[in-house]
Amino acid sequence: MSKQATSKQTHVSELLDLFRRLGYDGATLAKISQTTGLGKASLYHHFPGGKDEMVEAVLVALEHGSEQITAEMLQVQGDAPARLRKMCDRLSKVYDNGQKPCLLAALLSGSAKDAFRDRVEKLLQLWIRAIATVLTTAGMDETLACQRGEDGVMMIQGALILAQGLQDPAPFQRVMQQIPETLCRPLQ
Amino acid sequence: MSKQATSKQTHVSELLDLFRRLGYDGATLAKISQTTGLGKASLYHHFPGGKDEMVEAVLVALEHGSEQITAEMLQVQGDAPARLRKMCDRLSKVYDNGQKPCLLAALLSGSAKDAFRDRVEKLLQLWIRAIATVLTTAGMDETLACQRGEDGVMMIQGALILAQGLQDPAPFQRVMQQIPETLCRPLQ
DNA sequence: GCTACTGTACCGAACGTTCGGTAAAATTGT
DNA sequence: ACAATTTTACCGAACGTTCGGTACAGTAGC
Secondary structure (H helix, E strand, O other), X not given: OOOOOOOHHHHHHHHHHHHHHHHHHHOOHXXXXXXXXXXXXXXXXHOOOOHHHHHHHHHHHHHHHHHHHHXXXXXXOOOHHHHHHHHHHHHHHHOHHHOOOOHHHHHOOOOOOHHHHHXXXXXXXXXXXXXXXXXXXXXXXXXHHHHHHHHHHHHHHHHHHHHHHHXXXXXXXXXXXXXXXXXXXXXX | OOOOOOOHHHHHHHHHHHHHHHHHHHOOHHHHHHHHOOOHXXXXXXXXXXXXXXXXXXXXXXXXXXXXXXXXXXXXXXXXXXXXXXXHHHHHHHOHHHOOOOHHHHOOOOOOOHHHHHHHXXXXXXXXXXXXXXXXXXXXXXXXXXXXXXXXHHHHHHHHHHHHHHOOOHHHHHHHHHHHHHHHOOOO
């Protein structure tokens, strides 16, 4: 079954961890080589495009994972809060309960290429629209639902920064618990 | 009045702009030299400790500015929403209506030293406590006020990331308008 | 024998930092 | 008042190191 102890997918998830923790500039080839256990030559065999192609591969994997989670969320039987709860559960694991930062935020600083910016933008909009779809399906006004989509992504991103900055995952965990209800609350 | 066109404070604010836009690793000495107009050697005259001392100086300036804004907020005559509105007005200028990222978030990625992490943590807690103080003064429960302090910082940080990621300041501006009311809303 | 993969050695460029030195302002001695 | 001296501000060039990336000779598995 497992001919290789370290498949390409394993390497991609190792790269994800590196890039989101250190950013594009901080993740040097030396560190990448060290954490993957691959020499430079091996890295350039798997990713001929170099560092950029590694980020590219990580982003593709992230797009795939995002589409899967959002699709799962929409397939959940139940009301809007139940669906959002499913999303938050999945994302809590992705971010290790707030202990791991978000790649998208990490790629916004430094020498990250403009091509990445486009992918980041697309990914953020994917999540915004997914949340908005859940809310409009539950009968919420279209405009408000879009705002709440933005609010959801915003809260998660902000909670991650707070958790990193305070070196305490508690605020993240609290926010992730409150999000399903907060986003569904009607306009007061 | 202005004997020097470029004072040390000017250089510090230029450094702030560079570090928050490019992060610690992305802000190379070459770029720093270019944007300040000072040669590399001159930079080491003003900041003998090198890049780290530059970040240190920027953080000190940021602490000073934060204490000033939070103090202003507490001196505003009026209810809690009015005070928070003052805070949001000042912060909107600091972040150029969402077009400029936050230094604290930028320093969380990359090779930023642990000494910076402590200062970042202190600064985040300063803001959380300031918001909480406004709310408790207005009669809100202590525990909830602290949570709302976290929520406030979190929303601002998240809104900044969203504005950067979507390359659109609109979500940031909307959130900054809503924050004064959102944070004061009683538990439902 | 052929493809997939890897270790080693190497490259030019850029990194943060230091060196040696210049020009002017401020301070001091008389 | 003025020359001597120190301090301050600045710079170009170079330091050693690390960067991302390449060339090539292998080795393992089919």
